[in-house]
Amino acid sequence: MKDIKGQLISGVFFTAIAKYANLIISLIVTAVLARLLAPDQFGVVAIATVTIAFLNLIADIGLSATVIQHKELDQKALSALFSLSVYITLLLSIIFFLCANVFADFYGQPELQSICQWLALSLLFSGITVVPNALFYRDRLFKAIALRSLAIQLIGGAISVVAAYKGYGVYALIINPIFSSLLIFAISYAKYPLKFRYRFSLEALRPIFSYSFYQFLFNLINYFSRNADTLLIGKYLGMIPLGYYDKSYRLMSLPLQNITQVITPVIHPILSLQGKDLGYLHNVNFKLASFLALIGFPLSIFLYFCSQELILLFFGDQWERAIPTFKILSLTVGIQLVLSSSGSIFQTAGDTRSLFICGLFSAVMNVTGILLGVFYFESIEAVAKCLLLSFSINFLQTYWLMYRIIFKESLLAFLSCLWKPILFAGLLAILLYLGGLWLSWEQQLYNFLFKSLLFVPSFAALVWFGGYQAAIKQFINRKKTTL
Incomplete structure (x- = not known):
């Protein structure tokens, strides 16, 4: 262990x-x-x-x-x-x-x-x-x-x-x-x-085909779920709106990917060494979701209130039309961050069938939302709002199925790990909103630095006084022994 x-x-x-x-x-x-x-x-x-x-x-x-x-x-x-x-x-x-x-x-x-x-x-x-x-x-x-x-x-x-x-x-x-x-x-x-x-x-590989088949089906469904927006916006709304949407989505994805891709590639290879120990998996999932929520929900709020500064600072004034879409998509970061670890839990438990079911449900919800945004509301901002709603529903469905099928527990057992990060995200939103009322600088860089100075100490205080200091000390001590 x-x-x-x-x-x-x-x-x-x-x-x-x-x-x-x-x-x-x-x-x-x-x-x-x-x-x-x-x-x-x-x-x-x-x-x-x-x-x-x-x-x-x-x-x-x-x-x-x-x-x-x-x-x-x-x-x-x-x-x-x-x-x-x-x-x-x-x-x-x-x-x-x-x-x-x-x-x-x-x-x-x-x-x-x-x-x-x-x-x-x-x-x-x-x-x-x-x-x-x-x-x-x-x-x-x-x-x-x-x-x-x-x-x-x-x-x-x-x-x-x-x-x-x-x-x-x-x-x-x-x-x-x-x-x-x-x-x-x-x-x-x-x-x-x-x-x-x-x-x-391929005769010797027959025993693993079932695992590989459901994993492939999940990947296939997840692809359409994640990329239908790009395909449909480019065809029916045009390349220029797609350019703004793609830039918004990619900027939102940068912190998301550079957190999830630090953790998720490691989870499955390491946890598979333990086998299908469900008690161990349950403990790891709870701690991992708590950690990702601690980062993700406050980060969503920070990105939301800094959307204008981030777009204009990184890409220039010609990308101003991407700001509303990025602002909406930023609210999905916390949900997607916690959800990103769920696939590794299903894989380690050997239940790629349930993973496929989650992917199928997610695809139906996401594609429905994208279709509404493109054909009914006809705007990239509407697509972003529909995705925010569908990601939220997918989040609840995935963890409900995981706890019901794999861990044989109620979803409430999982949701108890989210209340601290969500509470802090709400307090941070109030703080950034009130701080924004005092901003009078025309330079976007100064506005961004001011909001960062509000966010960083507040986040550090949550981590230290919110019961996470022991985990930080344990991580530092373990890192010293592994280097």
Whole structure:
């Protein structure tokens, strides 16, 4: 048990270093590109990126989670999975390349054809990296993953900025994903050189197909749930509104991703060492949800009240129309942050079927909300409001099902861990609202610094006096022993 806790802390530590360094790099690169490129150019690339994400999901077919969960897979089985992924990815890449003109015609964007054809390279290398990359996580090589991620982000971001300055326009936005997929493949395959076999048998893999199948179905449903907004806004509201919406969503996602991607990649590989110990899982889930809520709900309030300053400071005055959408989406950060850890709990418990059910319910709710926002209200702000409502309902449904099916308890047992963070978020909202009434500076930087000075000490006081100081001391002591 102590060894598992130590590995969890060490994994989170190294992942955090890379993610927060990446966050700084990403903010700088995004701020520069936003001043050099137009909103409609970001909208075009957003469409291509969503399509690539879908094809990457098919190429994975649930293999990543399967490799991590089933540690008994030998070299023969791993080579079979690798060979299967190569065949699937090669087929998908060729189809995507040949059908690029279909996407361009559908959205009325001729430039989209060449963008998709170039991104077929990214799809190819990402797909054939699925199994070798999963082995990094299965073997808990979090330090290597962190260093790899940091190097790729730094080099790829620099190349993108130079390309934008040189006048490559929209193509500067696709350099990083192509470069990243190529380098991740090279590093992963050098570490785990699995043999490609022209002919192979999947007979030995039959016992794991059920796990992989439900994981794949969840990934598929989750994709449509998460990307229907981009696809529908781009088609029916236009590329310029999509550019504003995409920039709002990505800015909201930056803190969300750089918190969840510090923790969630570590949870499943580490907890799977413990097996299906439901008592242990229950304890971990409660503590993890408490911690994520402590960060997420106050952060939502801070982003809401700093929406204008953040948009204008990072992207410039030409992105002012993105402020209302970002303000609404920021209120989903706390919900999404807590919800992000639920998938690892279902996976570790071996219940990917329930995970799929949650994903299906979430997809129906999210897509319904997006359809209302696009076709009935016809605005990106309405889409954001509908997503806020659907995320809230999905949150309650997911944890109700988890506690009913896996832990055999009432949802109230889980909700008891949220009252402190929600109470503090409410108090923080009052404080920032009253503080905002006194602001008279025209400079957005001064307004942002003032609100930050209100937020940071208040958040520190909550953590220290709200009963979390013991957890902080324990974390520091454990970190000293693992370094």
